[in-house]
Amino acid sequence: MSAHKEKTVAELAAHVGGSVAGDSSIVISGVASIERASEDEIAFVEDAKMLENALGSRAACLIVPEDFFPESEGKCLIRVARPKLAFALIAEILHPPKRLPASIHPTANIAASAQVGEDVYIGAHVSIGERANVGDGTQLYHGACVGDDVTIGRDCIIHPNVVLYDGISLGDRVILHAGVVIGADGFGYVPDENNVRHKFPQIGTVIIEDEVEIGAATCIDRGALGETRIGRAAKIDNLVQIAHNVQIGARVVIASQTGISGSTVIEDDAIIGGQVGMGDHARVQSGAIIGSKAGILPGKIVRAGVWWGIPVQPLEDYKRLNAHMNRLPQLREEVKELRRRIAELEERFKDEHGDSK
Amino acid sequence: MSAHKEKTVAELAAHVGGSVAGDSSIVISGVASIERASEDEIAFVEDAKMLENALGSRAACLIVPEDFFPESEGKCLIRVARPKLAFALIAEILHPPKRLPASIHPTANIAASAQVGEDVYIGAHVSIGERANVGDGTQLYHGACVGDDVTIGRDCIIHPNVVLYDGISLGDRVILHAGVVIGADGFGYVPDENNVRHKFPQIGTVIIEDEVEIGAATCIDRGALGETRIGRAAKIDNLVQIAHNVQIGARVVIASQTGISGSTVIEDDAIIGGQVGMGDHARVQSGAIIGSKAGILPGKIVRAGVWWGIPVQPLEDYKRLNAHMNRLPQLREEVKELRRRIAELEERFKDEHGDSK
């Protein structure tokens, strides 16, 4: 959901520190892929194989690596060190997130004790609880539910039907996609002598730091006694489960459908693939990259490097072991052959020397 | 959620091209299992082992294979080639999806520029955005959110609390179960030199073709620059993740909790089990059947046939390798035995010939 703006090639090149070849006064109104670009759009090329297609496209301008000197002089170019990054930065300018004008929909249900900042959009069927605080410039879409004593920072985007339980806290510029649930009770029970489970108290909170983005239907449980924390600028995909008291570091990336059990720590800048499962009280250190579908046992410490498999092991080990497993049928054949040769030796030995026993 | 109608056995048999044995004027008011059928309901049998139970049931009529000639003449029968299919077709007649009368609930929030067709039901707490278009006969339940510029076809059923982000498009007779999220931003970022992630533009769309059904809490992200597409009559289960720019073919089936990464293509008629994970830019060809929990690496092409495991391999290979792994302890014992026999041979050789070195 984004708006549209227009800029000249010169303005865009300045924004990304690039140099222009061609007419820098061309007005660009959007970004596009090479295949779909129209005459007022800008595309990017990073791969020399795509260059010919790019030059033949309708794009008004191409963002290209500094070492590309295409012969076609007809196309306007912006040369930069990292075209894909420049493309993303330009898209931030040309397609800023949609901002609805400040307003409160008449169907919204806002507690008298809630504090709503300046320039806030509150959509239809939203609820905001007692003593909640919504920062300036934040947008709350249809059906979002903000519990009592929740704090939301400035310029957040809360998509439809998000649920924030009581007492949780969001920083500034946080984006929560539709159906996100933050602050539900963690999953902890203590069985009594009749195996009836009593809830271990789930009375902590969740703290989401600035610039975090969380994908649709992801669930982040509140701390049992302490807090669950998502560090600054972490990016979390759809349908992820984050249990009570998990600590996610700054700039961590977590792909879809991964599940992280209670009290596990993921340090700054770690990258976690999709459908990964982590036991409780594990620790993923900075510099670790965890491949999709990996499994991390409770209490495990995963150091920097690339990890793979169930249970996780260094990617190189995983590959080597996998190769060994794939050669198992061959190994079996080799053992059979050795067995045959030994039997033959034994037979010959017996023939020529008799049984020495 | 379904309504109830009544039909005679004759009418039902005609609908499924079956032949009746017994009183074809009996009125049937519902389908049921053999165990639970009451005197005005119809059940089906496909397995000869179930036949006796079926004849003893209270069902008013049984749908049976053409080659069943039960001796009990007391029971009304409809004979067809495929009883389970006939049962499903008869259930479509007797239990059509619930249709609420055309109406717009006073709590619904409908933009002035939205177009709502004939015979549409719009439930409580629904929102419909600017320039959205809702086709004739569509039913939108409680709390559904239709973004700006969304197009919804005819006779769709949008269950409670579904979220359709701006600009996405649904065909006709689409069914979306509760909590589905369509069109959230795809998960794509470009890190800068400080490892701050900038959103790669997620400004494409999602196209859902006719007769698609999508299970509860499934998330389908919008294309980054292009579109994410779900092909005609595809059936997708609950809690599935479909990333940006994925292309799902016609009549594809995807079971629960499967995740499909960006730009992956699933061709027509492929069948995907539950909890499968697919890397990005993979391709599953027509005729492929992917077993539950399989893992498909990025860029992998999966041909027709049955596939299994992490990473996926043909089921036969998977089974063979699995058998080899299960025999590993035995292989180890064999190697030990060979080692013992070799040592013995070496010993004898030395005893009788001395060490030739």
Add this chain to the structure above:
Amino acid sequence: MSAHKEKTVAELAAHVGGSVAGDSSIVISGVASIERASEDEIAFVEDAKMLENALGSRAACLIVPEDFFPESEGKCLIRVARPKLAFALIAEILHPPKRLPASIHPTANIAASAQVGEDVYIGAHVSIGERANVGDGTQLYHGACVGDDVTIGRDCIIHPNVVLYDGISLGDRVILHAGVVIGADGFGYVPDENNVRHKFPQIGTVIIEDEVEIGAATCIDRGALGETRIGRAAKIDNLVQIAHNVQIGARVVIASQTGISGSTVIEDDAIIGGQVGMGDHARVQSGAIIGSKAGILPGKIVRAGVWWGIPVQPLEDYKRLNAHMNRLPQLREEVKELRRRIAELEERFKDEHGDSK
């Protein structure tokens, strides 16, 4: 989301059958961890290693095992057999779930034929369908949708944006977290000769028994012809998928992101880890504990004991096989060595005896 009460140490000790050392008149207003406890809070210690920290904490009172006799006499203690259980029981007293006063929000949409009991809280933007029945003391939060003919027992807590499809039934003291979906159509189709899938009738129901708690965004489908049932006091985590006709026994525990296919039975007291996948028509017997990420094939019967892996096997077998796999490189080396020794034997044999062939 919980309230706060105050009790003396004497009252709390009596509640958990513990004996007090120190001043039993101290007033306690909450539970806390050792690290975070303030002067009016109670904490617990189960591990002797934590004892010193605990005695040094600010907690007003500690719950300790009966065999702990700390030298520090300054701290008030409650001695019990199971401190963690006592802590949970005390938390139930000091932090009872939040109860909003009986009221019906003016934005709620309640069918005229619905029956709402005494002392019920119905929040903003809730819908309650025709002939639905809400028991005494139940709390329905923002945006919850209760379908037609739904029965909800007494003292349930239905968190925001939960969806209950038509006809499903909840017992007493059930807790459903935000975004739960109960009663969506099961995933069952019958393909016709053109591979067009017709919905197998999904016209059964879901029965949730007393004291069940279900985590955020979990989906439980209705039975196809019969019912899906969640047994008394079962505890289910977030983002779990439970398919049509599944039977979950009493006191079963299921961790996050697990998926259970159609008609599978989980008997009383079984414990299921996270991200487990179960095929259809499987049975997990009482006393079984299934490790995270395990895979259970359709029709499999899993007996009491600890199970692990894909496909599941007894944990001991899994560990043994895993050890064998990790020694594969070594096994390969051994086979190589044997090959060398055999070749040497063969060579010597030939040297000394000539080729006997």
